[in-house]
Amino acid sequence: MNSTAIANKHIVILGGGTAGWMTANLMAVKWKNQNVQISLVESPAIGTVGVGEGSTPQLKSFFDQIGIDEKEWMPACHATYKNGIRFNGWSSREGFESYFHPFASRIDAFSAPALFYNSMHRRKGVNIECHPDRFYLSAKLAQQHKSPIPDHNFPFPIGYGYHFDANLLGQFLSNLGVSRGVKHIQAKALDVGMHANGDIANLHLDNGKTISGDIFVDCSGFEGVLIQQTLKVPFVSFKENLFNDCAVAIPSPVSQPLRSETISTAMKYGWAWDIPLTNRVGNGYVYSADYCSPEQAEIELRTKLNLLDSEVEARHLKMKIGRVEKHWHQNCLAVGLSQGFIEPLEATALHFVQETIEGFIDAMNNSNESDSVCIQHQVTFNQKMNQRFEGIRDYIVAHYRLSSKDDTDYWLANSANPNISDQLKRIVNGWMGAEDITQIIQQAKIPSYYPPFSWLCILAGYGIFPKQLSDAPKDSAAHKYDLNYVDDFIQRCSLNFQDHQSFLDLHF
Numbered sequence: 001m002n003s004t005a006i007a008n009k010h011i012v013i014l015g016g017g018t019a020g021w022m023t024a025n026l027m028a029v030k031w032k033n034q035n036v037q038i039s040l041v042e043s044p045a046i047g048t049v050g051v052g053e054g055s056t057p058q059l060k061s062f063f064d065q066i067g068i069d070e071k072e073w074m075p076a077c078h079a080t081y082k083n084g085i086r087f088n089g090w091s092s093r094e095g096f097e098s099y100f101h102p103f104a105s106r107i108d109a110f111s112a113p114a115l116f117y118n119s120m121h122r123r124k125g126v127n128i129e130c131h132p133d134r135f136y137l138s139a140k141l142a143q144q145h146k147s148p149i150p151d152h153n154f155p156f157p158i159g160y161g162y163h164f165d166a167n168l169l170g171q172f173l174s175n176l177g178v179s180r181g182v183k184h185i186q187a188k189a190l191d192v193g194m195h196a197n198g199d200i201a202n203l204h205l206d207n208g209k210t211i212s213g214d215i216f217v218d219c220s221g222f223e224g225v226l227i228q229q230t231l232k233v234p235f236v237s238f239k240e241n242l243f244n245d246c247a248v249a250i251p252s253p254v255s256q257p258l259r260s261e262t263i264s265t266a267m268k269y270g271w272a273w274d275i276p277l278t279n280r281v282g283n284g285y286v287y288s289a290d291y292c293s294p295e296q297a298e299i300e301l302r303t304k305l306n307l308l309d310s311e312v313e314a315r316h317l318k319m320k321i322g323r324v325e326k327h328w329h330q331n332c333l334a335v336g337l338s339q340g341f342i343e344p345l346e347a348t349a350l351h352f353v354q355e356t357i358e359g360f361i362d363a364m365n366n367s368n369e370s371d372s373v374c375i376q377h378q379v380t381f382n383q384k385m386n387q388r389f390e391g392i393r394d395y396i397v398a399h400y401r402l403s404s405k406d407d408t409d410y411w412l413a414n415s416a417n418p419n420i421s422d423q424l425k426r427i428v429n430g431w432m433g434a435e436d437i438t439q440i441i442q443q444a445k446i447p448s449y450y451p452p453f454s455w456l457c458i459l460a461g462y463g464i465f466p467k468q469l470s471d472a473p474k475d476s477a478a479h480k481y482d483l484n485y486v487d488d489f490i491q492r493c494s495l496n497f498q499d500h501q502s503f504l505d506l507h508f
């Protein structure tokens with residue numbers, strides 16, 4: 001690649017959290033032949049957010065791109081495999097008190113069409129089975145505490161994510177980045193120097209030095225030191241759509257058997273995560289400060305964990321929910337919490353970090369030194385990022401709107417919240433109107449971040465169906481799929497997967 005806009009440039013990354021080090025590593029690998037210099041400035045005194053312990057399958061492709069095997073990073077970060085997320089207690093509809101959101105796998109093509117088909121009939125009032133858990137191999141693997149890695153004779157790879165210690169992942173990526181030539185500067189940025197054209201010129205550090213660069217990547221966390229404070233890019237709050245703005249995290253001892261799923265349990269004023277690592281369980285309660293104090297939240301979480309009398313420390317965090325208007329502005333790219341955050345219910349933040357870096361790398365690789373080409377890429381990039389943010393937001397909002405919990409003013413306010421997007425309305429109305437969920441998304445050209453099967457799982461998983469049901473004769477079209485066959489197929493497939501703990505013991 002010759003004379004792209006990135007060749008011979010100095011990239012300065014502000015922030016050494018997961019976002020900063022993911023950026024540094026990916027850029028170092030992707031631009032290793034472009035004579036690019038990368039410096040990362042971070043202040044140990046400020047520290048990182050230090051949570052964020054669940055991923056989507058995208059993280060596997062991040063490690064593949066930087067050439068790091070699971071055997072290298074997973075044990076170093078006490079990591080485990082994640083088949084998906086189980087949602088407990090979000091719905092009180094009978095038979096739908098719990099459901100599992102799997103990651104997509106090719107093998108679903110053999111069992112999931114039955115769910116799509118049955119759910120259509122159920123929405124037309126036929127009493128037919130369509131709880132999503134029965135139709136996905138990943139749900140079975142999670143239920144059986146199995147790893148998602150099949151024996152070598154099984155030809156279908158399964159989609160999976162990871163659980164990991166966020167601080168250790170940061171350290172691992174930091175060591176790796178430095179070993180690959182990233183210059184690591186431990187100092188606080190006190191001030192930002194500007195060019196006349198509005199670009200960032202340099203950072204003045206508390207060690208008395210100044211660092212200049214061509215491109216600045218803002219990975220400074222919720223503060224958004226460069227993108228928000230310096231460049232004054234406006235922040236679009238999602239507070240009207242999503243009420244949660246605080247979290248409290250408390251670790252608990254490792255539990256057996258070692259699970260291969262995240263559990264999200266509905267609480268009085270939000271929800272609690274439960275993430276199994278090899279050396280501990282990560283727990284946290286995400287709640288709204290408008291409805292619950294930090295003390296109340298901590299007590300409710302400790303009670304859930306049976307840790308009321310324990311001295312183990314709780315960490316309290318504040319969250320700023322929303323996004324910046326532009327993720328790439330002037331010569332600054334915002335990555336991670338500085339560009340925005342949607343509460344962690346579906347653990348999408350690092351996925352987004354990765355997409356932002358990959359999108360920027362693509363845009364720069366396709367730009368030349370001409371300003372107009374670069375600006376064109378910038379506009380497209382920002383539109384795409386904003387659509388992504390809105391797509392994830394809608395899916396998270398759907399959890400709250402579809403939940404039937406009504407035991408506190410928090411849940412009542414959520415289910416009555418009128419602030420939902422036209423796109424989300426279209427999906428829910430189409431579902432209630434017994435339309436095909438795939439067609440709703442395709443025909444309405446909804447730039448949804450989540451694929452149709454995810455929407456199907458959430459809508460069917462919460463039991464969003466008509467109450468009045470009638471039985472259809474056994475030979476009617478509604479009974480096209482033999483569910484005993486589906487059960488048998490999934491059970492037999494699951495025999496090709498090992499117990500999660502045994503798999504980790506054997507391979508790592």
Ligand SMILES: Cc1cc2nc3c(=O)[nH]c(=O)nc-3n(C[C@H](O)[C@H](O)[C@H](O)COP(=O)(O)OP(=O)(O)OC[C@H]3O[C@@H](n4cnc5c(N)ncnc54)[C@H](O)[C@@H]3O)c2cc1C
Nearest residue numbers: 015016017019043048049052054189221336337344349350
């Ligand atoms: C409660 C909670 C749960 C979460 N759960 C998940 C999850 O399950 N999955 C997921 O993918 N994500 C999750 N996230 C998000 C995830 O934690 C973040 O996306 C990820 O950690 C990246 O954070 P960051 O690097 O952007 O910011 P931070 O970790 O806050 O890092 C900011 C960095 O900037 C540096 N810095 C700031 N100002 C200056 C300055 N002036 N000078 C020098 N350095 C500076 C700091 O020292 C630090 O190194 C969660 C977040 C929260 C709050």
